[in-house]
Amino acid sequence: MNGVPNNIILVGLMGAGKTTVGKVLAKRLGKVFIDSDHEIEKRCGVKIPTIFEMEGEDGFRKREASVIKDLVALDNIVLATGGGSVLLPENRENLREFGYVIYLRANPHDLWLRTRHDKSRPLLNTPNPQKKFRELFAIRDPLYTSIAHQIIDTGRPNVNQLTNQLVMQLELLN
Numbered sequence: 001m002n003g004v005p006n007n008i009i010l011v012g013l014m015g016a017g018k019t020t021v022g023k024v025l026a027k028r029l030g031k032v033f034i035d036s037d038h039e040i041e042k043r044c045g046v047k048i049p050t051i052f053e054m055e056g057e058d059g060f061r062k063r064e065a066s067v068i069k070d071l072v073a074l075d076n077i078v079l080a081t082g083g084g085s086v087l088l089p090e091n092r093e094n095l096r097e098f099g100y101v102i103y104l105r106a107n108p109h110d111l112w113l114r115t116r117h118d119k120s121r122p123l124l125n126t127p128n129p130q131k132k133f134r135e136l137f138a139i140r141d142p143l144y145t146s147i148a149h150q151i152i153d154t155g156r157p158n159v160n161q162l163t164n165q166l167v168m169q170l171e172l173l174n
């Protein structure tokens, strides 16, 4: 591969840091940052909770698959995906082929701590979001792992430390 791969894809559960780390990482690497959720919102003209309200999760997944299919035609980007992007086999294939997939991993408790004040994630709008995170982790951790070229545990370091670590590791790839 010789150094930093052309396209870098961040996957992981809600709160893993895909959007936050992705932005900083793209800047550091001189790549364009794209977030598939922002792209879906741009195309629809409404926010994600509204899409879930109007079309349900299935409707959202169809839009997400269509956006991912278009984004993997680009080049030299850092792509932050939505946490559920790995559910469809079609997306997993597209993402894995597109570039270097990094799974930002965190435990359900830390993910809950990071997201509990943010109301923009419809799947967490339940009486017991901590339980929801445990359930999502059980289903999705194997899916993220199945397409990842690299798995990073995000427990301790802050966003900047994490990005520094990632840049170093990417530069050392061969």
Ligand SMILES: Nc1ncnc2c1ncn2[C@@H]1O[C@H](COP(=O)(O)OP(=O)(O)O)[C@@H](O)[C@H]1O
Binding pocket: 012, 013, 014, 015, 016, 017, 018, 019, 020, 021, 080, 114, 115, 154, 155, 156, 157, 158, 159, 162
């Ligand atoms: N490694 C980290 N350490 C501490 N806080 C983090 C870390 N990664 C992300 N966060 C915080 O968690 C929240 C969710 O991050 P975000 O980038 O939106 O996650 P995602 O896009 O994966 O759902 C943000 O407030 C962000 O600052």
Ligand SMILES: O=C(O)C1=C[C@@H](OP(=O)(O)O)[C@@H](O)[C@H](O)C1
Binding pocket: 012, 013, 014, 015, 018, 019, 037, 048, 081, 082, 083, 084, 085, 120, 121, 122, 123
């Ligand atoms: O995990 C999921 O199914 C989702 C994650 C969200 O993105 P983040 O992972 O960036 O929070 C967003 O795509 C939507 O609310 C559904």
Ligand SMILES: [Mg+2]
Binding pocket: 018, 019, 020, 035, 037, 080, 081, 082
């Ligand atoms: Mg995000």
